[in-house]
Amino acid sequence: MKGGIRLLKTKKAAVQLIFIAAGVGMLCYGVMRGEADSVLGKAIRLCLECVGIG
Secondary structure (H helix, E strand, O other): OOHHHHHHHHHEEEEEHHHHHHHHHHEEEEEHHHHHHHHHHHHHHHHHHHHOOO
């Protein structure tokens, strides 16, 4: 039984690492495309609208 639990924990850790690597890869791809500027601009407009300035 303990071997099965250890195997489950190992698989869980491996899957988590794969998802983290995929997330970092997508983040880097978005930054290279210039999406960060677009998102920041939209966030600024949204905040100004919420405050009532924009």
